[in-house]
Amino acid sequence: MPRASLPNSADKIEEVRIDTDILIIGAGNAGCFAAIEAKRLNPDLKVTLMEKAHIDRSGCLAGGMDAINTYIKKGRTIEDFVRWSRSQAGGLLREDLTITMAEVLNKPIEEWEDWGMPIKYEEDGEEYKTRGKWDITISGSEMKVILAEKTRECGCEIINRVVATNYLMDGEKVIGAIGFGVRDGKVYIIRAKATIIATGGAAGLYKPYQNDGNDSHHQLWYSPFNVGSGFAMGIRVGAEMTTFEMRWCATRTKDFNGPIDTISVGYKTPMINCKGEQILKTRYAHLGGDAAPRFIRANLPMDEWREGRGPCYVDTTNMTQEQIYDMKYDYLNERPSYVLFLAGRAQDLQKDPIEIYGSDPYIVGGHTASGYWVDVKRATTLPGLYACGDVAGGTPNKFVGGCAAEGLLSARAAVEYVTGLELANINEDQIAREKDRIFAAGFRQAIVGDGVKPREMEERLQRLMDEYAGGVHQFFRMNKEGLEYALRHIKIMKDQVKYLIASDLHELMDAHEIIDRLDVAEVLVHHLMYREETRWPGWQTRADFPEKNDEKFDCFVNSRYNPETGEVEMFTRPYEQIIPGDRLKA
Amino acid sequence: MPPVVYKEKCKSCGKCEEVCPGDLMELAEDKKAVCRSARDCWDCMACVKACQFDAIETRIPYQLGYYPAKLIPKMRDKEIEWTCIDINGKVEKFLVKTYNK
Ligand SMILES: Cc1cc2nc3c(=O)[nH]c(=O)nc-3n(C[C@H](O)[C@H](O)[C@H](O)COP(=O)(O)OP(=O)(O)OC[C@H]3O[C@@H](n4cnc5c(N)ncnc54)[C@H](O)[C@@H]3O)c2cc1C
Ligand code: SF4
């Protein structure tokens, strides 16, 4: 694709206008499944995918996956699944959403297999090979390419390399989206009867510890190209968000910041501290031992460090050579460069175990419960807008299968919603304003030639969040005063957005990435301030409120940015238990 | 993290530019591929897999992993043959299945 240069004035901006029935923003895992399902339900509908990268390798699945973390195997029930997911999330999730997701959880995975994705079977042949209780092992290196091919086949319109920047609005109603082509420099105005947001979660809000000078800035676990744009677009027009404070801070392989389940779940290697103690079984037995909730497992290597018992490891020294070989095979399916990293250390895993450490915190609704507040149809609080995958809240432990399943659910609801509906009228003033907002950093570069580079502002935000809002360098801990400090500086930066400069279209994308991250970070800090307790140590550790406070906070913390006043309004929503039993037990 | 492009092998086909999820690979004025910002690479290896001319190599930043480890995928119809060479020259090979059909 040839690259255009930045338009140097508003009248030079070329427009592309598209009308469609269903617009899906983000052609990742959930977005592709939504597109396929919508076309399947009604082949006469026009379905358009708007993707900032290229559908073949975009989003979390770019490098592949080696497991589907949630699949309901024979003999297991939806109730079992809810109980497990609930206990892993410390007892707080939307049971209605979890149940509706579980009802369709297996379908996308079995379809993927039909389309060509290899899934491993048990030796006796019949059942998928299991990894943990709910995990199955796949050979998913090319799974995104397979899914993209299927999406093309079903006749969707796919617009690659277009970055969505805002929704088109008709009052409170979402009537499509606007964005710009990062290769062609055109502005895309896509009017739709229903819109599905599927842009994934947010990485890059916090500084990762691997960030030495320049070369490893994006040495992240989560896809660094998912920056939370979908959250930001919703925030800016007043969509209700939930549980941002339940951050996804994970135990990852030290220095590489890569997935760990491949080793610890896949090969049952215990976590140990520098003294060789199996910490889950000993020091943390009272919190559930090996079955402790995810946040406990994420937090404890960091606690061990803080107590002077780091570094920590997953003990690979008892693995056989064959197991080590198989484990590398699994990594080649998911994060192939981790195998290269091990070669870069010439590490003999029978002698040198794999070191582990905390990751930088992410906002990922497929792992924790952060994201849009939705109903069982995956409708957001804005009419005409549905959400699925890592961008949708309320349902932790979705992972690959659950995000895809939500794609199906949101498509079903959108297809129903558009029946008999006419396209709304576009507000041309909004378009004119948004064009100016989109290209502002480019215009400033052309006219003033001096200002703030997107990268400078990104690094400022990441350091601020790391130090004052519970980043990995602070062992995920925070207090009221630090959070207030973070908020003050986020506000300064939000005001400084007008100084951003961009010298080409890629830098313009960088500029919008930091603009979006600022909006997400602001809401996140409000959530962290509001929950004056510690519910999920590690994910959400308030050093000034170290205990859990069920009386006040056994509920969802929600927010709504008020576009009129610019204030973030905080409130709670009650927990509703549907599946009986102890919420902390699987 | 920086993908290294061997310019003499690059045939300017544009495949790496087409797929990179971060919009980082592009053809420079000499029509050879470059990664515009090494620090922004996620080392997903999509570009390495897309290049049919073995012109791209993923490098772990030295700050994290030592020189000169290599990981080379050879794409086939239904599998990838991976060759991994560690810093002491030890070679490991893997045949990874990619399609079940
Ligand atoms: C390294 C890694 C390992 C993982 N391992 C596992 C595992 O083993 N098992 C498991 O079950 N789960 C795993 N997960 C989780 C799982 O992959 C994700 O939760 C899930 O795939 C997310 O799906 P999604 O559709 O919400 O997001 P994605 O698939 O990331 O899709 C988001 C899409 O939106 C696009 N986009 C973003 N912003 C914009 C914008 N402004 N305009 C247009 N498009 C935009 C992106 O380019 C992308 O294509 C892993 C995740 C990662 C990152
Ligand atoms: S894919 Fe390989 S040959 Fe083609 S442009 Fe990229 S580096 Fe050059």
Ligand code: SF4
């Ligand atoms: S490894 Fe992935 S992110 Fe890095 S340049 Fe290649 S395609 Fe882009």
